[in-house]
Amino acid sequence: MSVVVVSYDSAWPQHFQQIKAELEPHLQDVPYISIEHVGSTAVPGLAAKPIIDVDIIVKRENVGQAIDALVTKGKLFYLGELGIVDRHVFRVPSQSPRRNIYVCVDGVAQTRNHLGLRDTLRTNPELRDEYARVKLELASKGTNLTDYIEAKSTIVQKILRVSGMLTTEELEDLRKANLKGDRWGALKIDRLLLREFQVEDIDAYHALESTEANARYQSWGPRTMEESRELVWSNMQNSTVNPRTNWELVVESEERLVGRVGAALTRLDAADHAQPDVRFDLWFSFLPAVHGKGFATEAVRALVDVLTEKYNEKGVEFEIECDPRNTGSCKLAERLGFEKHSLTEKAWESKGECVDSLVYRKMVHKR
Structure with a gap:
């Protein structure tokens, strides 16, 4: 299954607001910090996979409560961390618009990664356009998702260094996490x-x-x-x-x-x-x-x-x-x-x- 990357769609922010409004009632008893639109669809003008990425940011002690609320009240399906510590993944029964829902721990490297990437690309058109070129080129070659993640790691590292949100050690950990390892590409x-x-x-x-x-x-x-x-x-x-x-x-x-x-x-x-x-x-x-x-x-x-x-x-x-x-x-x-x-x-x-x-x-x- 090849990755699909499309030109920026001005409807994506509205899609996020719709998803956020759907999530908020399920979380009314959870002391969450924020619900963030992250990923490439959160950056105006950036080509992206047409999937809305959403981070529900909570303190570590509230992770279990957030997971329980989304499963019991929201009827979301919990997939676990899928190899990335402190990022809890959910599948939504209704996938229109398509989305990835994550519960993320406040302040940890993975959460700062999401926010730092988004915020840097929003304010740096040169990096945004360079990132878009890499993504579109990979998609044009019919790249599989596993290979896609590894192949764009270099430009992601460049963006995150500019963001200043991660330490050198955290950047290296992220680089290793994006390697295929024992996962298969195509x-x-x-x-x-x-x-x-x-x-x-x-x-x-x-x-x-x-x-x-x-x-x-x-x-x-x-x-x-x-x-x-x-x-x-x-x-x-x-x-x-x-x-x-x-x-x-x-x-x-x-x-x-x-x-x-x-x-x-x-x-x-x-x-x-x-x-x-x-x-x-x-x-x-x-x-x-x-x-x-x-x-x-x-x-x-x-x-x-x-x-x-x-x-x-x-x-x-x-x-x-x-x-x-x-x-x-x-x-x-x-x-x-x-x-x-x-x-x-x-x-x-x-x-x-x-x-x-x-x-x-x-x-x-x-x-």
């Missing part, structure tokens, strides 16, 4: 693109996981919208964990979500130094409409290659566990060179049936 392969999940993927994820066909060999039934929402948020949260042990990625074809692939890392206590000390359990799910096109094979192979490159010290072991009745998954494992490792009859009960477990494994070395 991995383009033959016909597909693999990337991290975003809030905007909830509807497409639900379309993928709410079908009987995709739930047939799983221990769960078709996902509800609420379950889909929670799973997308969980994937977003997992992407910020350091060190990372769980990956689930969107698979796109022609800018449309057609599936997902995932891996969970286990550190092995291998006494034999010739044996791998890392294993990844793999999984995948694709829309029935794209079955037979080789998308799953292509995507899983790409995931295996990247994880092998990153974690290969003594070799990496990969595992795919299948319901033997799911012949499509078994064939995929075999196409990728996995070998049958074990077959356990009646391994567990699922949907009133005793289900066998067929495990495929493969040892992969760096090329």
